[in-house]
Amino acid sequence: MNYKSYLFMLFAVGFLFACSTQPQQTEMVKPDWSDNPWPEIRKKRINQLLPEAMKAAGVDCWITIGRENHNDPIAVHVGAENAGGTAVFMFYLDDSGFHSLAFSPDGEATSLDELNIHDEVIRVDRGASAVQVAADFIKEKGFKIIAVNSSSSNTMADGLSYTQRRNLEEALGDYSSRLVSSTDLVYEWLSIKLPEEVEILKKAAQMASDFQYEAYAMIVPGKTTDAEVAKFLKAKMAEYGVTDAWHPDQNPNVNSGPDRGHSHATDKVIMPGDVIQTDFGVKLYGIWVSDIQRFAYVLKDGETEAPADIQQYWENGKAGSRIALAAMKPGVKGEDVDRAQRDLMDANGSLYVPWSTGHPVGYVAHDVGPNLGGARLETPRPAAQKLLKKGMVFAFDGFHTWKREDGTEKTISVEEMAVVTENGAEYLIQPQEDLILIK
Template sequence: MTATALQLPLPLREQAALRDGWLDRRITDLLPGFMDEAGIDLWLVVGREYHEDPVLMTMLPATWLSARRRTVLLLHRTADGVAPLAVSRYPVGSFASVWDPAQDRPGDSHERAQWAAVRRAVDRIAPRVVGIDVSPTFAHADGLAHTDHELLLAELGPWAERVVPAEQLAVRWLETRLPEEIAAQHTMNALVHATIDEAFSPAVITPGSTTALDVAWWIRQRFHDLGVDPWFQPTVDVQRPGLPGPTEHAVVEAGDLLHCDVGLRTLGLTTDTQRNAYVLRAGETAPPAGLAAAHVVGNRMQDLVTAAMLPGRTGDEVLAAARAVAGAEGIDGDVYSHPVGVHGHGAGPAIGMWDAQDGVPGAGSARLHTDTTWALELCVRVPVPEWGGHVVRMALEQGIALTAEGVSYLDGRQTVLMTL
């Protein structure tokens, strides 16, 4: 699928068919390699209705908006690939049911019968290593609830000795994108960019009347009207001389620097974007040169981070490399980039956090892989001569894809300040 083949928003029925097709391909094409990397030949993913493992939600049919009762999935690495199996009272998409009610013991409760069915399936598979979703580092890979954890280990009996955390497997599953998914994220970013273009225009903003909060709610409403969801409340803030810093609680005035932070969710994927605009004063045809130059510095910081994003490096190594060159060039800035895919703040390496510029314990030691998508998020601080040396915080965030060909921007990046 090319980036232009997908038109958003899709009707819900088409979305479901697309997502279910992706799921089948991910299990067939991606999961065997991930299980081999992790050394796990049976992956148990367990969740209950309204208390779902984050991984479980990515494996359910698109028509399932939650688990049903307790849903137990067994991903078995076979010589031919991965066999997706389910122990559930309800059919789970393309997962083959391995719960035969005829084998239930008379008098057993639903719960007891289900756990017994799990044990029978594990006995038949006789796995060497069983992976479960527990992790001290990634919340996305820590979805096995305490109660289910205890019940599962008790039911597994001697197989419990072969249980290991599936953190690496869960992260690889969540962070890796099919080419079709990357193409969809390209189109999703285009939709975000178009929405921001409209939000930062005279069609929405009347200087002296419109507030930054008005614009944020306009974006939220626009997403709703388009049939896509935000994954966080959009924010819009203002900077100008005399204000102590960016503020969301101001009326937009001519001469202001506007900034937004926006993310949408559709097709089971997310985006995360920040862009900047200048409100022209009467007689102006371009932003002050100092503001335009500050944005160029932000673009340079983006270049330094993407140049350091080499597969196999850890997030902390990318952060250190980018910041070292930035320091040598006299750039004052912070880097806090993160994977973005199924989740907005996705599973995978953290390249800094706004309050952790020397490395991120745990997540910063994870290594970069190809076929992943990211929010390239950072800021620079630059004094603006036309504003009496007032320091602006130029914050940028743009979706990117890291593939075997290198880093590419999803629907391009902002290289000049927008004006209105």
Template sequence: MRATFLALLFPLAVVAQEAPAPETSGDPWPAIRAERVATLLPDAMDRADVDAWLVLCRENDNDPMARHVGCENAGGEAAFLFFRTASGVEPFAVSPAGEAASLAELGQQEVIEIPRGESVWSSVVSLFQRFAPEAIAINRGGSPISDGLSSTQYERMQAGLDDWMDRTASAETLISEWLSVKTPEEVDFMRRAANLTALWQELAYAAAVPGVTTDRNIADFLEAKMREAGVDDGWAPDQNPAVNSGRDRGHSHPTDRVIQPGDFIQTDFGIRVGDMWVTDIQRFAYVLAPGETEAPPEAVAKWEAAKRGRQAAFEAMRPGARGVDVDRAQRAEMRASGSLPVMWSTGHPVGYWAHDSGPSLGGGQEGRTPSGAQLKTLRPGMTFAFDGFHSWPLANGETKTISVEEMVVITEDGAEWLVPPQEDLILIRSRD
């Protein structure tokens, strides 16, 4: 299965040599999804202190969790339910006729077929009466990932569940606990995709010419690579890749600014592979002046300071640490290095989305009280993208920030790089 899917993901170039892969087919997601339900969802439900999870699905504007629970092909409204039992999790689907047949063929849950046009609620209530859950998770919450119910669906739920509504609560904690941990096979896919993401950025810088190449040209190079390999954007296409050779601009589109000697070039780039897993990596380059063969000492000092911040964060990432602990570890190093403070968090979960669900590596900014996901603890199998920061003022009063971004997975005793971290500035030589 693994070899089949990797060939599908990377039909043109996965390794540094960019050798063609054999043409095969296959999608591992249904099997991985079933494994995640069987092995990870019970623990997530226990951590969230819920006995049942109810997800409503529909066509065209589906719940963000649809593909994770198996209702991505819903037509008429369907209900997917998961009940915590002594032996694990028991899944059900209440589905209109038609889609119910294909769901039954997959064999990933017991399917209750209802006539098209009939409400799901009598069947849902019957299941609640059978399992008698005390706490029922529903997809309403502060995170867009967990806020899948439309107002109309929620109104129908209130009417359909009647007194059972008193037992409902937000699924936000449940979803975070479940999605934040990836299986070893998923981590392997992300690792290979991360290597490709970093490689393409290096190739883009190798093609750049000072005084000629624009930020937009670098972005065009990376977009062409994605099209050739058949992978998708890791986030909004207008801002992926974000290439910036000038002042800080945050998440933004690339411009027609021409790269010049003395520029630090930041590329923030991510790809989506298998229509499922996302990468988020930044690589930095420095543009040499004519005759220079290495970056000047002041540029190297800024780069090394950012790396020290990255290393402090990396060393703080281990099971049991809170997200804010990681953020504070880096900020202490930033202060020691003379960096300006930055508004951004040190890092975030990455996996199914560039900003995935799970602990936030933030909350350590001066004057801020950490809360919510910043207080969640790291666990093995969680995957993160995080930055090494160093920020300084420009002559015009604006700022420039190095934010070298890497990806890691949390292990039993620390963190492990998904791709070797950038150790040296990539140097772009002037064409004399």
């Protein structure tokens, strides 16, 4: 990309945000979580998105086996989260269209039927095997390609245990040769979010951003520790009835020192001259998560703004975020988004950053979908070769890394969230434009 093209791209993306230099914080109203939209959204996802995912993956039947205490990670997406005895959830395509069945032990069949998720709930008598009943149905229908949740590359498609797989193969007999991995199917299905889900993700992103601004406002340089900032954010989560977007020990990650990667906050005291990174996300309704980073600079005595070098590093990182966003559009590889930013990082003199530019986000912080990385790797991971599609949501960073006076490295990683649209991509919330200054 030549210099003029780069400037034009930055102008086009930045124009949308030129009217304001700080992200707008919403009025913090405690939400009512009792009206959970997930049941209706789940049904819509099954009936609208799953048939297309099955066609894209080239399968005509998909089965998931649910059970108590050690359930399949996909269970909540197919209505299997409350399975007691072993139950089989089946989705298939035939000449008459798309269908969904649940083969359920009699004890749970009534409550499952009342959820109105599946076309039919087939009761399995006590003592009988739901797996065998489902296998008999498969053989009766003559399905040719049957997807099951065994995967070497996608944990969300790897919920079938060894014992379950063996029992299923025994029940299917010769039909077991028709089993294939659900890797591609689950990828195609979970990587796309409905518009209603994007709206919820916007709320999760805004909440994570607003909480961080409040946390930075309570810092007393020379006294407050990174861990105390993290504790403040934990208290905000409890106050608003939301939970962690990833492992509680590492959410939030507040770091006023050198780079530490994904880690917990420590007892380091925040001092004048520090650049503070907070990596934080919240989960709404127990389903949708955000992943947002906000950065602050602690002013030294006599300073009213960040030093010129720190300010330039910030501008470089922000420019990386903008050029990555401009590179996102349907049909682009994840690797190409990473390359757009890394070319800019090289031009701006950034040190090498080992982390990918971005990752899918939605049901978990590192969700199913294309990886926005691999541009500088000799062999990029397969997920970096996947194409972006409308409805995919990403958390992604604008990077700049420099060497500190003590020889350690520090990275500004302006992490925002965006959704891929028909012709490009757009931020879920207004991005951070300026370093937060702490007096």
